[in-house]
Amino acid sequence: MADDLAEHAVLDLTCALIARHSLTPDDAGCCALIGERLARLGFTLESIDAGGVTNLWATRGSGAPLLILAGHTDVVPPGPRGDWLSDPFVPDIRDGVLYGRGAADMKSGLAAMVVAVERLLARRAPHPTVGAADGPPLSPLRGARDEGRQPAAAAAISGTLAFLITSDEEGAAKHGTRHVVEVLKARGIRPDYAIVGEATAAEQLGDRITIGRRGSLGCNLRVLGRQGHVAYPEKADNPIHRLAPALAELSAEVWDRGNAHFPPTSFQISNIHGGTGASNVIPGHVDLIFNFRFCTESSAEDLKARVSDILDRHGLRYEADWWLSGEPFLTREAELVAAARAAIADVTGIADPLLFTGGGTSDARFLAPWGAQTVEIGPVNDSIHKVNEHVRVADLERLSRIYEGTLDRLL
Incomplete structure (x- = not known):
């Protein structure tokens, strides 16, 4: 019966979060909903909002170790409503599968974390704790003591447990986790x-633990020429012709050879545009957007310098606007990875999950450089950002148990 109630709790909270139209960077009340649950558990809540982004920092306990559960409430646009089998913001269960925008990325992960903490504290508390559904809602910005009720026993964990939740992961990611980390760093x-x-799972829950990510470095490049008539090329300077050999060299360059944990750094052109649309005009400039996904064998500064060397060697006049989305990181196999492995084995029977460093970027890129051993663990990811995004209902409870088991070993 307890397991049935636990599964129901994760599913209910996931559905409640999916029902909120939290298109990035709009949190749409998700943090308030989660904050009410955490306040009842004795967490101290703080809003560290910036630039129209909602950021919740919630802590419980004191001293070391400090363990952060991190996630985002924002989702990407669902696309055409007609392409979905059901309304993307009305959670729908069919054949044991929950559908809705954010079901996998990552409202189920947040719900599983919250319920994992509720269950962990209830199990460890010397007296019964206040249940998540007991009593009237609390203010998301005030702890349980502000409402005249006592929180769960404060001695239920050793160290400090925290939630860092943002509504700016799917967007620019400038005012979300990145901002909160800088604020907290300044506090020491x-x-x-x-x-x-x-x-992060590939085929089944628990088959991968993400222990690192490649860095992401992008550039808007404008190569300058001189506009003119195609019949008088001697009076113009065609930037497309000038760029072509440099582009061939950039595409063929071996930036590094990777290492045991990462594939080699890749250079990819995503956009190129030149010309006025007329067939008889040599353009005055050509614009290019490219991206590096780089491993720990390269640095952003080194890659920028090498690109500049190639462009300069080909005599190009250019303007380069670089942006760094995140440095690469790798978490060593230590306490956190060991705890996660053991929890996954207990819940799923998978004794040797793949330690993964692929995929895109996530907010882990801001947490790992802060000094934390950082991993990513969540549901199967094959439907994220797609039409009919979904998660297996049975995986919700099992994911929550994985989080609970990991916390149990570390706190």
Whole structure:
């Protein structure tokens, strides 16, 4: 019966979060909903909002270790409504599968984390704790004591447990986790562990633990020429012709050879545009957007310098606007990875999950450089950002148990 109630709790909270139209960077009340649950457990809540982004920092306990559960409430646009089998913001269960925008990325992860903490504290508390559904809602910005009720027993964990939740992961990611980390750094706060609830499993829950990510470095490049008539090329300077050999060299360059944990750094052109649309005009400039996904064998500064060397060697006049989305990181196999492995084995029977460093970027790129051992563990990711995004209902409870088992071993 307890397991049935636990599964129902994760599913209910996931559905409640999916029902909120939290298109990035709009949180749409998700943090308030989660904050009410955490306040009843004795968490101190703080809003660290910036630039129209909702950020919740919630802590319980004191001292080391500091373990952060991190995630985002924002989702990407669902696309055409007619392409979905059901309304993307009305959670729908069919054949044991929950459908809705954010079901996998990553409202189920957040719900599983919250319920994992509720269950962990209830199990460890010397007296019964206040249930998540007991009593009237609490203010998301005030702890349980502000309402005249006592929180769960404060001695239920050793160390400090925290939630860092943002509504700016799917967007620019400038005012979300990145901002909160800088604020907390300035206070002298440094975490020991961080678990991000991103959807990371490939085929079945628990088959992968993400222990690192490649860095992402992008550039808007404009190569300058001189506009003119195609019949008088001697009076013009065609930037497309000038760029072509440099582009061939950039595409063929071996930036590094990777290492045991990462594939080699890749250079990819995503956009190129030149010309006025007329067939008889040599353009005055050509615009290019490219991206590096780089491993720990390269640095952003080194890659920028090498690109500049190639462009300069070909005599190009150009303007380069670089942006760094995140540095690469790798979490060593230590306490956090060991705890996650053991929890996954207990819940799923998978004794040797793949330690993964692929995929895109996540907010782990801001947490790992802060000094935390950082991993990402979440549901199967094959439907994220797609039409009919979904998660297996049975995986919700099992994911929550994985989080609970990991916390149990570390706190």
